Amino acid sequence: MQSSHRSIVTSRPLRRAFYERNTVRVAKELLGKVLVRKLGDTRLEGIIVETEAYRGYDDAASHAYRGPTRRNQVMFGEPGHAYVYFTYGMHYCLNVTTEPAGQAGAVLIRAVQPVKGIVEMKKRRRTEHLRDLSNGPAKLTQAFAVTKALNGHDLTAGKKLYITEPSVTEPVHITASTRIGIKAGAEKLWRFSIRRNPFVSKL
């Protein structure tokens, strides 16, 4: 029964080579992987169910499209790092950097399915509703205590924040759709989600 208290992770963090590839491909392959956040004694885990690709060089919707700035510089750096930015005066969004160093790219983590540390997530989110804990980019950063303090964090080190394989891998049915909340590049089908998963932010 109480599987929500047990870790579903056995393996090491995804390696740098996983991230050092085409952003769209990484976005698809991140579905079904497990986001892990270590907060002292507590450990939070969630299955990634929704992502969006933001590629620098040919994607007008990307923060990196017009070249490096202080905010987006981590997108141009080594792959496998967290790119966390602040938006709308109150929200953080979590991305993982992709493509070889020098070439900008990132995948926005839009939603995860809570697995472990649900009690802690409910406190942070100030709600008892499981569905509402992490079904959106700013919701999951609140649930997982991700702020700009983690901007640039190396996701391959297995420290405070990383991504890894679940211990039991199930086949993932991927749905591709248009990205949410953008104007330029709105026609690209670069939003990926696990089909019919109830924790996806929007159908």
Next chain:
DNA sequence: CTAAAGATGTCCT
């Protein structure tokens, strides 16, 4: 220096 928009969430009708 100033202005305007933003890879959103929440509450209201």
Next chain:
DNA sequence: GGACATCTTTAGA
């Protein structure tokens, strides 16, 4: 379905 909270970043004068 729409208003609005709230502030950083960026672009442009």
